[in-house]
Amino acid sequence: MTTSHIKRQALTAAFPRTIPILTGFLFLGFTYGIYMRAAGFSFWYPMVMSLTIFAGSMEFLTVNLLLAPFQPLQVLLLTLMVNARHLFYGLAMLERYRGTGLKKIYLIFGLCDESFSINCTVQPPEGVDRGWFYFFVTLLDHSYWCLGATLGGLCGAMLPLNTQGLDFVLTAMFVVIWLEQWRKDSQHQSALLGGALSLFCLVFFGADGFMLPAMVLILLGLVALRSVVDKEVTAP
Amino acid sequence: MTLTQQLITIALVVLGTVLTRFLPFLLFPSEKPTPPVVQYLGRVLPGAVFSLLVVYCLRNVSLTSSSHGIPEAVAIAVVAALQLWKRQTWLSIVAGTVVYMALVQLVFPA
Structure with missing residues (x-):
């Protein structure tokens, strides 16, 4: 089999698996683009950030970080804490991503929640190259997200839309993630402790x-x- | 923020994200067991961090302002109810945001 045949076969196997993510990412990415646009950033920002960060919730948060005073240490620490879950995606994928060659670098770079959920649970079909299958799942997810964000950034300025209150999309997103995390957790002390300490610090140190x-x-x-x-x- | 500061901020977010994704592959090239405290933080940190982020999103809500935080409370109730009912993440987010936008634009105009 030629390399191009192997790749085509892997792409054909990977694409149907990513269709649920296609709709979700185009839509959320689009919202993210409009959100950045409404915050006063040109479409270059959502385009470059969706391409380089490729971690949805963190990208929404970064809009707020860009509007706040420059605080590099807080930015890095916040990113590490918000994305700490990726450490465990990595641990889960150590074995699966073994022996995938140079593609592995991109596979790890693109290990977002959605790529992880597919690559961790779906077994590539018989005869399909594992490495290329994972690669195309990741690449397709990445493309959907970047396309949605760029289109949102471009269209955001053209839509005759009163965007007041659009920033609530970030709150809504974290409420959903918080709820899903609560359902998943077998203990709730950490969520309660996190909430209590955050409220305490908010009162004590200010917004x-x-x-x-x-x-x-x-x-x-x-x-x-x-x-x-x-x-x-x-x-x- | 200047353009340079913006670029540094974005670069730090990229760095932080990339670090969390590559670290396991760099630290555990073979089948070494993960330190228990790392495993423990992995289990309990997300719950705490998402609580922090919800508080962060609501940090500027004032209960003494003209709207008393009512739009936020109503929209969060919509998001939570929809999510518990339908479990469709994007639907919950969009519906909650539309309700919030309608409330702050039409019911509680500044």
């Missing part, structure tokens, strides 16, 4: 300066309360 102390307190608090929180996790 502009509470994130960094809250993140530090949450990390320290979770490590300090490990025996309490973890007992629940391991309980049947």
Whole structure:
């Protein structure tokens, strides 16, 4: 079999798997583009950010970070904490991504929630090259997201739309993620602790300066309360 | 923020994201067991961080302002109810946002 045949076969196997993500990513990406546009950024921003960051919730958050005063340390720490879940995607994919050659670099770069959920659960069909299958799933997801974001950035300016209140899309997104996380968690102390420490810091440090102390307190608090929180996790 | 500061901010978000994705592959090239404290944080950190992010999104809501945070409360109720009912992420997000936009533009204009 020639390389182009192997690739075509893998693409044909991968595409149907990504169709649910096609609709979701085009739509959310489009909303993200409009959101950035409404915040005063040209379409270059959503285009470049969707291409380079490729982590949806973090990209929405970055819009707020770009509008706030320059705080590099907080930006890095926040990104690490929001994306900490990727560490565990990586751990789960260590075996599956083994032996995929240079493609592996791109596979790891594009390990967003959706690529992970497909590549972790779907077994490539018999005779289809595993590495190329994973590669096309990742590439298609990446393309949908970037296309949606760019189109949103371009169309955002043309739509005769009163965008006041559109920023609520970020709140809505995190409420949904929070709910799904709550349903998934076998213990709720960490969510409650995180909420309580965040509110405490918000009252104590104010809206502009509470994130960094809250993140530090949450990390320290979770490590300090490990025996309490973890007992629940391991309980049947 | 200047353009340079914007580029640094975006670069740091890219760096942070890339770090979280590559670290496991760099740290555990073979089948070494993950340190227990890392496993523990992986289990419990998401719940805490998403609570923080919901608070972050609502940080500028004032209960003493003219709308008393009512649009936020109503829209969040819509998002949560739809999500628990239909489990369609994008539907919950869009419906909640449309309700919120209608409330702040039509019912509680600034």
